Amino acid sequence: MNLFESELQLAHDGDSADYELMLDIMYYMTHYSDALHHPKEDIVFARIKSRDASASATIEELTTQHTQLREMDQAIVRVLDDVVNGSITSCDRMEANGTCLRGGISDRRV
Numbered sequence: 001m002n003l004f005e006s007e008l009q010l011a012h013d014g015d016s017a018d019y020e021l022m023l024d025i026m027y028y029m030t031h032y033s034d035a036l037h038h039p040k041e042d043i044v045f046a047r048i049k050s051r052d053a054s055a056s057a058t059i060e061e062l063t064t065q066h067t068q069l070r071e072m073d074q075a076i077v078r079v080l081d082d083v084v085n086g087s088i089t090s091c092d093r094m095e096a097n098g099t100c101l102r103g104g105i106s107d108r109r110v
Helices: 001-012 019-051 053-084 092-107
Strands: none
Touching: 001 019, 019 053
16 A cells, blocks of 8 residues: 555655555455455454454444545545546545545554
8 A cells, every 4th residue: 555655655655656556445445345355354244243242342333444444445446447538527526535544554554
């Protein structure tokens, strides 16, 4: 994700960012997370909840975070797809989604 953040900073600074690379990174992040990572975590979460009812609130919070991350990822993919395919996209739209994504990146490092 450091590479993605570097490219996002280039775009923010008005330099030439590699949007195709950014889209490739997000493609990997969305497909890996949704297809492999999150389903495994869902199994672990269910087992934890069945063994320790006091963990329910934490598990619900983590599940909500997964949903929020998925929504942020989808938003940035849509913006990057627009850019790569030549659609006119405002810098504000890119910045807004990128800023949200940066928060998600920090969450992923926990």
